[in-house]
Amino acid sequence: MDGNLSANDISHIVDADRAHVWHHLTQHKPFETGEPRIIIEGKGMRVWDQKGKEYLDAVSGGVWTVNVGYGRESIANAVRDQLIKLPYFAGSAGSVPGALFAEKLISKMPGMSRVYQTNSGSEANEKAFKMVRQISHKRYGGKKYKILYRERDYHGSTLATMSAGGQDERNAQYGPFAPGFVRVPHCMEYRAQWDLTGEAYAAASVKAIEEVILAEGADTIGALCLEPVTAGGGVIPAPEGYWPLIGELCRKYDILLHIDEVVCGVGRTGTEWFGYQHYGVEPDFVTMAKGVASGYAAIACCVTNERVFEMFKDDTTDPLNYFRDISTFGGCTAGPAAALECFRIIEDENLLENTTKMGARMVANLWELAEHHKVIGDVRGLGLFCGAELVSDRATKEPMDEKLVAQVVAECGAMGVIIGATNRSIPGFNNTLCFSPALISTEDDIDQICETVGKALGKVFG
DSSP: OOOOOOHHHHHHHHHHHHHHOOOTTOOOGGGGTSOOOOEEEEEBTEEEETTOOEEEESSIIIIIOOTTOBOOHHHHHHHHHHHHHOSBOOTTSOOHHHHHHHHHHHHTSTTOOEEEEESSHHHHHHHHHHHHHHHHHHHHTTOOOEEEEETTOOOOSSHHHHHTOOOHHHHTTSOOOOSSEEEEOOOOSTTOSSSOOHHHHHHHHHHHHHHHHHHHOGGGEEEEEEOSEEOTTTOEEOOTTHHHHHHHHHHHTTOEEEEEOTTTTTTTTSSSSSGGGGTTOOOSEEEEOGGGTTTSSOOEEEEEOHHHHHTTSSOTTOTTOSOOOOOGGGGBSHHHHHHHHHHHHHHHTTHHHHHHHHHHHHHHHHHHHHHHOTTEEEEEESSSOEEEEEEEETTTTEEOOHHHHHHHHHHHHHTTEEOEEOOSSSTTOOOEEEEOOOTTOOHHHHHHHHHHHHHHHHHHHO
């Protein structure tokens, strides 16, 4: 730990946090008698709390964000230099880092062409929803306005994105929601809805979406919004053959395809820069946040193809014929400056290749753990985005009690490894351990994470 805060300094910080900070996703009652955890410093794959305890961070900042690891001075320097030149100007004008990052980003996304900068994944998704709605009014008399979203998928925490939220526990107590959002079934083969496997299961999953389209009326459906790998809903890749069929379905019914890459994007899935690129699908919208600048600055993007962009400038005599929207902090220059340096690091350090190798190692290690711990019912993922679903019975796939899953997470933390778990997502199915270590992970890091999980499973389940 490189910090130089004294014990008195730390005591004051803890008191100030406990008295005034409202933590995310946290029940604060225990802080009346105990301390909140405060992360003081990070370096590489590791962070330290206020007590000096070291942790190996297997969740990249808690929510799949710090892709290139902690302590990157070159990113901090890029942000500092840019802030001195120009910290901000509204997105109605351009900026040097904004233009250069858009160029760099589009070079990684064949078929896409335009970047709308925002400050969060939720906001990026809302921009796509607004574009779909405006296109409906411009092209279809307002009729083609509905947006399909998938069970278990998550697209943000605003009321609009929660209207497209496939996780009922996250949505509980926050309704009523916006109209025009329609749920479709998921494609999770482990918890199959049909007695099929592989490509046959994929075909049935897409057929189920088509049935919803037909029931709603294809002429009312504007877009289909999906995660390439479902994140907080259980770390769920689609079965083989699913995505090409999704592309065909959207073309068949003139439905815009919106891929939410907030978690999967910028190398998290390995080999490719974005999750959807593993599957050859051609989206109309791609949204991203988290790993874009690895948490060093706030930035998110809604990226479109030229076909979508052209719809907003085809009649200059119409005063409403453009995207009449602004994101205040989409005008910040720190985000694209940090993102440019983040992308350079990923390229220069060959982190896509490393992610593929280390992800394969993690999956293999977790399956090896499953040989010794029958509570592991399934292991799945893509790149360094992995999950292990815990069950009380492998034959019936009865989900493990989420309190016991939380105990596994806590035991790992006590041993100095921070892992995650699905929580407050799917009622009765918050039973998947989640892993998303930084793309810089080494073999030793992956082995330490998995060995610690094995020990934690042994302590909780014997």
